[in-house]
Amino acid sequence: MTELSYSWTEDVLSTLGETGVMIRCGDAISEAVHRRVMSVCTLLEKSQLPGILEWLPSFASVTLFYDPLISPYHEVCGRLLHELNKMQVATLAEPRTIIIPVCYGGELGPDLEYVATEHGLTPDEVIAIHTSGDYLVHMIGFAPGFPYLGGLSEKIATPRRPTPRLRVEAGTVGIGGKQTGVYPVTTPGGWQCIGRTPLALFRPMENLPSLLAAGDRVRFASISLQEYLEQKEGER
Amino acid sequence: MSIEVIRPGLLSTVQDEGRMGFRRYGIHPGGVMDTFAARAANALVGNSRDAAVLEMTITGPELRFHENRLISLCGADLTATVDDLSVPLWRPVVLLAGSVLRFGRCRSGLRSYMAIAGGIVVPEIMGSRSTDLKTGFGGFKGRALKVGDRLSVGEASREAQAALHGLIVEAEKNNWRMHAPAWYLSSREWPAYHAEPVIRVMPGKDSAEFNEDSLERFHKERYVISPQSDRMGYRLEGAKLELVQPMDRLSEAVTYGTVQVPADGQPIILMADHHTIGGYPVIAQVARVDLPILAQAKPGDRVTFERITYEEAQQLFLEQELEWRLADQLIRRRLAEMGDHQ
Numbered sequence: 001m002t003e004l005s006y007s008w009t010e011d012v013l014s015t016l017g018e019t020g021v022m023i024r025c026g027d028a029i030s031e032a033v034h035r036r037v038m039s040v041c042t043l044l045e046k047s048q049l050p051g052i053l054e055w056l057p058s059f060a061s062v063t064l065f066y067d068p069l070i071s072p073y074h075e076v077c078g079r080l081l082h083e084l085n086k087m088q089v090a091t092l093a094e095p096r097t098i099i100i101p102v103c104y105g106g107e108l109g110p111d112l113e114y115v116a117t118e119h120g121l122t123p124d125e126v127i128a129i130h131t132s133g134d135y136l137v138h139m140i141g142f143a144p145g146f147p148y149l150g151g152l153s154e155k156i157a158t159p160r161r162p163t164p165r166l167r168v169e170a171g172t173v174g175i176g177g178k179q180t181g182v183y184p185v186t187t188p189g190g191w192q193c194i195g196r197t198p199l200a201l202f203r204p205m206e207n208l209p210s211l212l213a214a215g216d217r218v219r220f221a222s223i224s225l226q227e228y229l230e231q232k233e234g235e236r
Numbered sequence: 237m238s239i240e241v242i243r244p245g246l247l248s249t250v251q252d253e254g255r256m257g258f259r260r261y262g263i264h265p266g267g268v269m270d271t272f273a274a275r276a277a278n279a280l281v282g283n284s285r286d287a288a289v290l291e292m293t294i295t296g297p298e299l300r301f302h303e304n305r306l307i308s309l310c311g312a313d314l315t316a317t318v319d320d321l322s323v324p325l326w327r328p329v330v331l332l333a334g335s336v337l338r339f340g341r342c343r344s345g346l347r348s349y350m351a352i353a354g355g356i357v358v359p360e361i362m363g364s365r366s367t368d369l370k371t372g373f374g375g376f377k378g379r380a381l382k383v384g385d386r387l388s389v390g391e392a393s394r395e396a397q398a399a400l401h402g403l404i405v406e407a408e409k410n411n412w413r414m415h416a417p418a419w420y421l422s423s424r425e426w427p428a429y430h431a432e433p434v435i436r437v438m439p440g441k442d443s444a445e446f447n448e449d450s451l452e453r454f455h456k457e458r459y460v461i462s463p464q465s466d467r468m469g470y471r472l473e474g475a476k477l478e479l480v481q482p483m484d485r486l487s488e489a490v491t492y493g494t495v496q497v498p499a500d501g502q503p504i505i506l507m508a509d510h511h512t513i514g515g516y517p518v519i520a521q522v523a524r525v526d527l528p529i530l531a532q533a534k535p536g537d538r539v540t541f542e543r544i545t546y547e548e549a550q551q552l553f554l555e556q557e558l559e560w561r562l563a564d565q566l567i568r569r570r571l572a573e574m575g576d577h578q
Contacts, residue, residue, distance in 0.1 A: 014441050015438070015441075015546050016441070016490075016494070017438075017491050017493060017494070017521050017524060018524050018549050018553045019524070020491055022441065022489065029486065054256060054257045054258075055260065056259040056512060056513070057260060058486065058487060059488070060486050060488070061486075063489030065256075069554065073546070073547075073550060139487075140260060141262045141487070141511065141513035142262065142511060142512075143370075144262045202262075204361050204374070208261075210262065213260065
C-alpha cells in the first residue's frame with residue numbers, strides 16, 4: 001500500500017495545548033491523504049493507547065486528546081510513533097456508502113433555477129449531475145454533523161450567494177463554490193440552496209449523534225415532495 | 237423538588253465539565269468557562285466534580301428555594317444576598333426553605349458559579365448536562381434560563397447531608413434563613429483573577445509563520461477584550477499581527493484557548509464553545525491553568541501574554557490537578573465533620 005509509506009517521524013507530531021497531539025498526515029486535500037488520515041483513526045481505535053480520550057480527523061491531520069495525568073506528552077508520542085511505524089499492515093475499514101434522499105428545487109431548493117441558469121443547464125440536468133457524484137466525507141466540523149464533502153462536479157460549482165440568508169433550514173442541501181454539503185441544523189448560511197433532505201444529520205439523542213462520519217461515501221438521490229414529506233424525520 | 241427561577245439574569249445556563257468524545261462529529265466539549273470556580277463550587281457542597289452547576293453571567297438571577305439547600309457560590313462576585321444579607325463566596329452556605337437568592341451589581345469577575353448539593357438534574361445528552369446554546373441542546377431545554385423555569389436537584393452526598401444538617405440546626409437555633417461555616421476556600425488557592433491579567437501562553441503551531449515584530453508585540457503589548465466576545469471566543473484589539481507571507485493551511489483541530497489570527501491581524505481566543513476545527517493561523521495556545529482567569533475577564537479588560545514552554549504548561553496543569561485532589565479530600569472531611577460538631 002503505497003499510500004501508507006509515509007515518514008512517521010517526530011516531525012509529524014505537534015502539540016495542541018497540554019492535552020492534544022496533532023498528527024500531520026500530509027498537506028493537501030486528496031484521497032491518498034484522506035486514506036492516511038483514516039488509517040490513523042483506525043489505528044487509534046484499535047490500539048487503545050493509555051490515556052487517550054478522543055481523536056478528531058480533518059483534511060490532512062488527526063488530533064488526539066489525552067489525559068496527561070495518565071500519560072504525559074513524551075510517552076504518548078513515543079507509543080504513537082511506534083504504532084504508526086507498524087501501521088503498513090493495517091487494513092482499512094470498508095467505507096460505508098450513505099444515500100441521502102433530496103427533494104430538489106421548489107420551496108425546498110430555491111436556488112436550483114439560479115444554479116442551472118448560471119451554467120446554461122436545465123434544473124433537471126443540475127439534479128442529474130448532483131446525484132451522479134460520488135462524494136467523500138473528509139471531515140465533520142463547523143456545526144454538529146456538518147460534512148465537508150469532496151467530489152462536486154465542476155459543471156455545477158457555483159459561488160456562494162452575495163448576501164447570506166439569515167435562516168437556512170436544517171436538512172438543506174447546498175452548493176458553495178466547489179463544495180457541496182448539507183446543513184445539519186438551522187443556521188444562517190450563504191450557500192446556494194438546491195434542495196432539502198428529510199434525514200436528520202444531527203441526532204443529539206442518539207448513540208451516534210451524527211449521521212455521517214469522516215471516511216463515509218455519500219450519494220444523493222432525488223425524491224418527490226410527497227416522498228420528502230413521508231420520510232421527514234422528527235424535528236429536534 | 238425544585239428551585240424556581242423568578243428572574244433569569246442576563247445569561248444563566250446549566251453547565252458541567254463538558255461533552256467529551258464527540259469532537260469528530262462536530263460537537264465541541266463546551267461546558268463551564270471557569271473550570272476552577274465550577275470545580276471549587278462543586279467540592280464545597282460535596283458534589284463530584286462533574287455535577288451540573290449554574291453559570292451566571294454579569295447579571296445574576298433571582299431564585300426561590302423551596303427546600304433547605306446547601307449551595308456554594310464561586311467565581312465572579314455578583315453581590316448575592318438573601319434577605320439583604322450578603323451571601324459569602326467560596327464556602328458552603330445553607331439556605332432555608334422559602335429563601336430567595338438575589339444577585340445585584342457585578343463587583344468583580346464576569347461569571348459566577350452556583351453549585352447545589354446533589355447537582356442540578358437535567359437529562360444527560362452525549363454524557364453531559366452542558367447547555368449547547370449555539371445548536372440548542374443539552375442543559376435546561378437547550379437554552380438559557382427563563383422566568384418560571386424550575387431546576388430539579390439530585391441527591392446530596394453523605395458529607396453534604398451531614399453539613400446541611402449541622403448548619404440547619406445552628407440556623408434554626410438563631411432564627412437565621414442562611415448560615416455558613418467560618419471556613420472557606422482561601423484566595424491563596426484561587427487562580428490569579430485580575431482585571432488586567434497576565435495570561436501564560438505557549439507557542440501555537442503557526443508561531444513561526446508570524447514575523448519577528450509581530451511575535452514580539454504579541455508578548456509585549458496589552459490587548460483589550462472587545463465587546464464582541466462570548467462563550468465561543470474572545471476578540472482582542474491591539475497591535476496588529478502579521479505573517480511573514482500569506483499561508484494557506486487546511487482547517488484542522490482547535491481547542492479551548494487556541495489563539496487564532498484572522499487576516500485583520502487582531503487575535504481571537506477560542507473559548508469553551510469554539511468550533512471543533514479552524515483554518516486561521518494559530519499564534520499561541522493559552523495554558524490551561526490560566527483559562528479560568530481569562531474566563532473571568534470581561535470586555536474592556538486588558539490582557540498581556542507571557543510566553544512559557546509547553547513543558548512548563550503541562551507541569552503547571554499536573555501540579556494544579558494534584559493540589560485539587562488533595563483539596564477535594566480536605567473539603568469533604570470538613571463537610572462531614574460539620575455534622576458531628578454542631
